[in-house]
Amino acid sequence: MWRMRQSRVGTYLQPQMGQEGGHAAAMDCRGRPQLQCGPSRLGECRNRKFIANMSQKLKPTVLKRYRLGFDIWGLVLFLLVMLPNCIWFALPAENDVLRAASRTPGIDFVASVCQALTIGCLCCVVKKVRKPLRLSPLVIATMGCVVVYYAGWVMYYLGVRGNGVVLLLTMAPCAALILFATDRENVPAMLSGIGFAICHLFFCIANFINL
Numbered sequence: 001m002w003r004m005r006q007s008r009v010g011t012y013l014q015p016q017m018g019q020e021g022g023h024a025a026a027m028d029c030r031g032r033p034q035l036q037c038g039p040s041r042l043g044e045c046r047n048r049k050f051i052a053n054m055s056q057k058l059k060p061t062v063l064k065r066y067r068l069g070f071d072i073w074g075l076v077l078f079l080l081v082m083l084p085n086c087i088w089f090a091l092p093a094e095n096d097v098l099r100a101a102s103r104t105p106g107i108d109f110v111a112s113v114c115q116a117l118t119i120g121c122l123c124c125v126v127k128k129v130r131k132p133l134r135l136s137p138l139v140i141a142t143m144g145c146v147v148v149y150y151a152g153w154v155m156y157y158l159g160v161r162g163n164g165v166v167l168l169l170t171m172a173p174c175a176a177l178i179l180f181a182t183d184r185e186n187v188p189a190m191l192s193g194i195g196f197a198i199c200h201l202f203f204c205i206a207n208f209i210n211l
Contacts, residue, residue, distance in 0.1 A: 067128055074122030074189075077180055080146050081173045084153045093157045097208065098166075104206045111199035114192050118177050121189035130185055138183035145176035163209050170204040171197065 092099065102108050133139070149172035155165050174197035181189035 065128055067126060068124060069126035071123055071126055071184065073133055074119075074180070074184070077142070077146075077176065078119050078123065081149070081176060084150065088153070094159070095161070097161055098156075098169075100207065102203065102207055104203050107199050107203050107206070111196055111203060114196035114199060117192035118181070118189050118196050121186055121192060122177065122181060122184075125186060125188055127185050133184075136183055138179050142176050142179045142183070145172045145179065148172050149176065166204060166208045170200050174200055 088098070148168065152165055152168035152172060156169065174193065178190060178193040178197065181187075181193055
């Protein structure tokens with residue numbers, strides 16, 4: 001004797017136990033009856049399995065959590081980082097070693113692309129659901145990196161040009177951008193910021209650090 005059973009993948013026939021000619025239905029690992037696919041239903045079973053697999057794969061990705069917008073604090077951080085550079089372009093320091101020709105043009109190009117992506121993501125990409133900006137430990141660390149960065153420029157203009165000062169001028173702005181992106185839960189800005197930091201560090205070591 002056969003009876004109708006309903007499962008998540010469809011309706012099928014199952015023989016009842018103890019009835020004449022009946023057999024126990026195959027069970028899966030969770031104790032649920034499995035759909036038996038005969039030759040006539042093989043194509044239907046394959047279609048259902050394909051749809052089930054695709055539904056598992058079509059989950060929200062990282063990019064779907066974000067939207068185009070405007071973060072004023074991202075722009076403020078960018079301007080704070082760029083201000084000493086603008087002063088340096090207009091008023092060169094005495095014995096300005098940072099103006100030497102670069103020996104890593106390829107790395108410099110990649111660093112410039114990563115920097116542009118980081119600033120663009122910080123200013124123009126915002127998370128759809130995010131917490132309001134507050135004085136969190138990450139924001140305080142960002143402000144600390146900016147202060148240290150300005151202190152490095154003061155030492156540089158005072159004539160202190162050791163490896164530590166050059167590394168400070170190289171990594172402090174990168175750290176500020178990455179920390180702020182982490183606080184704002186901006187993964188695209190974090191990833192591009194890490195790429196910028198790696199390229200910038202390689203540029204610094206190859207051109208200015210005396211190993």
